[in-house]
Amino acid sequence: MDIGALRGTQALRNNVLKWMSFCLGVLATIFAFYNLLYNDFAVLGILEVFFAVFCFHTYFYTRQHYGHLWQSLTLCVFLSLLVVIGTHFGDIKNLLFIWTCALPILYYLLLGKRYGLFFSFGIAIIQGITLLSKETLVPLNSVNSLLNLSFVYISIWAVSHSFENSRAEYGKRLENLALLDPLTGAGNRLAMTHYFEVELTHKNGLFMLMLDLDYFKKINDQYGHEVGDRVLIEVTSFFRQRLNKGYVFRIGGEEFAIFLPASDPQSAFEFADMLREQLATIDYQIDEHTINVTISIGVACYMPKQTLKNFIKRADDALYQAKQQGRNRVVTAYELNISQLFCDTDKAS
């Protein structure tokens, strides 16, 4: 499954940035000619030339790559500046201030809710002051027309805000549905692949702990499947509470994986053993039952250019050994095959 399909925000923002850059680039070029050649408004004309160059550069950049936040910020700030300058120095009759009403849409679509709110509020104040400080507001000189303008702005802001809010919320829900195990809330296999390939860019000092509950079938058989489910939820929350950094994934019925950043194999082993030891001392009270579970853990160290499949296999092999050796223990992959399984940190020591 393509995880990119779930990450709609980046694609949406890039598309908006691309096409807004193109449209604004064309408009800025036309306005620049008009202001420089006919309107005698050189300051605005020159700024529009710079703006047009920036827009076209951004357009061509976003055709090849995902745009950066600074490009969206620059576009929004530059356009806002042009609108404020045009409103301040220009004749009110040319209605340039009307562009103010379009700005919240752009802020929210390009920058999201937090920036959108901040910029929409900021530009409303600045433009309010700019308009009211003008010598004449003709033809906008009645309370009615000022109220109408304010209400149009507020309506556009409210729609932009609620649209972005709902869009972000539904996007997050969709992502959770696809990436989280519905029973325990831990990440699923897809999430694991995604974190490994995309999020974990620094894989030096990365370890995988493959954890499997011991004799879990007995718990199901003795107390029922529902109690078994509650044990899985408790154990997941136990793992999560013990992890400062790292990610927990449920990759099988009673099998979990953890990506653990650690400075060396010894620390990774000690962390895994601490998990094992602490879990063994906990008695879970579920309904009227007191349940104790133990885990077997296999630990593997990431090696340069290793695939996730291979990384998992090594941790899985170590887990298999832990089960073979009697369960409730930790086995490290580097104990199994010293010649090929030492990681970088081992070699260094």
Ligand SMILES: Nc1nc2c(ncn2[C@@H]2O[C@H](COP(=O)(O)OP(=O)(O)OP(=O)(O)O)[C@@H](O)[C@H]2O)c(=O)[nH]1
């Ligand atoms: N309650 C519950 N049980 C599950 C779930 N997924 C898998 N199981 C059970 O987990 C048990 C796994 O059993 P086995 O693979 O034999 O492993 P085990 O009994 O833990 O034994 P070892 O792993 O060898 O120590 C089976 O009884 C499955 O039905 C789940 O989502 N909820």
